[in-house]
Amino acid sequence: MSLDMYAENILDHYRNPKNFGKLENPDAKFKEFNPLCGDEYEFQLKFSDGVVKDVKFNGDGCAISMASASMLSEFAKGKKISEVKKISEEEVFKLLGVGISPARIKCALLPLSALKNCIVNTSDV
Amino acid sequence: MFDVDKIRGDFPILKRKVNGKKLIYFDNAATSQKPRQVIEAMSDFYSNHNANVHRTVYQLAAEATEKYEATRGKIKNFINAKNYEVVFAKNCTEAINLVLHSWAKQNLKTGDEILLNVMEHHSNLVPWQSLQEKGVRLNFADITDDGFLDKFEEKISRRTKLVPLTHVSNVIGTINGVEEICKIARDYGAKTLIDATQSVPNMQVDADKIDCDFLVFSGHKTLGPTGIGVLCGKREILENMPPFILGSDIIKEVTLTKSTFTGPPHRFESGTPCIAESIGLSAAIDYLEKVGMKNIRRHEMELTEFALEGLKSFKKIRIYGPLDARKRGGVIAFNLGDIHSHDLASILDEDGIAIRSGHHCAQPLMRRFGVNAMARASFYLYNTKEELEIFLQSLRKAEKVFKL
Numbered sequence: 065m066s067l068d069m070y071a072e073n074i075l076d077h078y079r080n081p082k083n084f085g086k087l088e089n090p091d092a093k094f095k096e097f098n099p100l101c102g103d104e105y106e107f108q109l110k111f112s113d114g115v116v117k118d119v120k121f122n123g124d125g126c127a128i129s130m131a132s133a134s135m136l137s138e139f140a141k142g143k144k145i146s147e148v149k150k151i152s153e154e155e156v157f158k159l160l161g162v163g164i165s166p167a168r169i170k171c172a173l174l175p176l177s178a179l180k181n182c183i184v185n186t187s188d189v
Numbered sequence: 190m191f192d193v194d195k196i197r198g199d200f201p202i203l204k205r206k207v208n209g210k211k212l213i214y215f216d217n218a219a220t221s222q223k224p225r226q227v228i229e230a231m232s233d234f235y236s237n238h239n240a241n242v243h244r245t246v247y248q249l250a251a252e253a254t255e256k257y258e259a260t261r262g263k264i265k266n267f268i269n270a271k272n273y274e275v276v277f278a279k280n281c282t283e284a285i286n287l288v289l290h291s292w293a294k295q296n297l298k299t300g301d302e303i304l305l306n307v308m309e310h311h312s313n314l315v316p317w318q319s320l321q322e323k324g325v326r327l328n329f330a331d332i333t334d335d336g337f338l339d340k341f342e343e344k345i346s347r348r349t350k351l352v353p354l355t356h357v358s359n360v361i362g363t364i365n366g367v368e369e370i371c372k373i374a375r376d377y378g379a380k381t382l383i384d385a386t387q388s389v390p391n392m393q394v395d396a397d398k399i400d401c402d403f404l405v406f407s408g409h410k411t412l413g414p415t416g417i418g419v420l421c422g423k424r425e426i427l428e429n430m431p432p433f434i435l436g437s438d439i440i441k442e443v444t445l446t447k448s449t450f451t452g453p454p455h456r457f458e459s460g461t462p463c464i465a466e467s468i469g470l471s472a473a474i475d476y477l478e479k480v481g482m483k484n485i486r487r488h489e490m491e492l493t494e495f496a497l498e499g500l501k502s503f504k505k506i507r508i509y510g511p512l513d514a515r516k517r518g519g520v521i522a523f524n525l526g527d528i529h530s531h532d533l534a535s536i537l538d539e540d541g542i543a544i545r546s547g548h549h550c551a552q553p554l555m556r557r558f559g560v561n562a563m564a565r566a567s568f569y570l571y572n573t574k575e576e577l578e579i580f581l582q583s584l585r586k587a588e589k590v591f592k593l
Contacts, residue, residue: 126531
């Protein structure tokens with residue numbers, strides 16, 4: 065199962081993560097860190113009229129967490145703030161498109177936590 | 190005669206399968222597996238000799254006390270620590286905190302310095318950081334790119350009062366010249382604390398020869414149970430140290446408002462001690478002495494040399510620490526291409542191989558090498574070359590999966 069996790073798209077997102085970098089004057093940012101493994105991600109967002117106008121993320125971690133962060137950044141861009149607040153864990157697994165073994169679930173969900181904590185205090189409008 | 194198959198037969202867990210594959214346990218720097226002799230000794234204690242220790246008159250308690258106390262003498266013989274008292278703590282980290290609380294806080298003052306280095310385990314770094322509140326200054330010796338202490342003597346001075354130092358690095362395996370450094374420290378009037386958690390289990394350690402002031406090691410890394418760490422301290426230093434944890438058993442006389450305390454080592458062991466654990470550690474030491482520490486060191490060096498040769502054949506491998514197996518313990522930290530160590534450990538786990546990934550409780554060391562994480566394989570007396578072949582094969586698989 066472990067080897068199935070490292071599908072072509074996962075490796076691609078790992079090596080060429082989408083929206084990787086920093087925003088100038090982000091409207092919101094949040095850094096999430098897992099001290100047990102050292103994975104660390106910061107999401108930065110810009111809003112306009114209740115919509116996520118721009119997303120960037122930076123950080124370091126394993127292939128699963130990096131792919132998750134990259135895919136989430138693409139998914140969140142252009143979505144309503146209220147929609148981003150509702151992104152579920154299931155959605156993350158769907159985006160990844162591969163079976164995630166129990167030991168790696170935390171890796172897949174760390175970026176979601178960073179993204180949601182980024183937006184938690186932002187009003188929907 | 191070192192018979193690895195016979196040794197393996199003594200470790201019940203080595204019969205286990207993981208993901209349908211034979212368990213290949215390469216995380217001995219984190220904890221060691223236990224021979225049935227250790228498991229049986231603890232089981233025997235609880236089945237036949239269990240009672241609380243000290244100050245009792247009945248037979249069972251006398252047996253329990255005798256077994257518990259016997260471990261001290263055993264340790265003194267095992268690591269030639271005749272000039273030391275043996276104190277038990279819950280683990281090695283607690284043993285270091287004992288020295289922090291009962292020696293360092295009492296004896297260090299503003300302007301004093303502690304000389305550390307960038308390869309220390311967090312347990313031999315974080316405690317000393319707290320002394321900065323008192324105006325104690327922390328100095329750090331760097332390491333060279335191949336993992337050796339760099340310009341250590343240039344950093345020591347008359348203001349240096351303590352040198353905490355690892356004997357063998359739990360990450361890069363470097364074996365430090367502890368005897369020489371303790372002599373230098375002594376010349377400068379500094380005390381020394383040697384973290385021997387990765388040396389005592391794996392090679393012959395001679396505490397009297399090293400002549401440090403404090404030495405700590407861990408029961409569970411030495412084939413013993415969790416729940417017991419050992420502090421060896423020079424008696425004259427321990428005599429002048431106040432208790433660490435306060436309560437029963439450390440006392441001479443107790444009134445409602447005052448107490449007087451007994452001498453070392455019992456002064457530092459408050460409450461019901463780790464009785465069964467001490468007995469387990471005793472059995473572990475018996476086992477190691479029967480195999481022979483020189484044999485264990487030789488076996489581990491052979492494995493390490495074989496592993497290093499194998500790893501070097503990977504184009505994109507990065508090995509941290511000395512490349513000479515004689516200059517390192519059986520611990521190898523490495524990275525392979527841009528594969529995150531977490532992913533590497535995951536792929537190896539599919540093949541039943543247990544290695545550790547992450548910062549290994551040494552974040553400053555990771556930073557020194559410019560990485561966030563490393564993979565780490567660490568060996569012990571029950572590991573084999575056959576296991577290493579499977580490990581190297583598994584790494585080749587990871588290479589393919591990640592298209593390196």
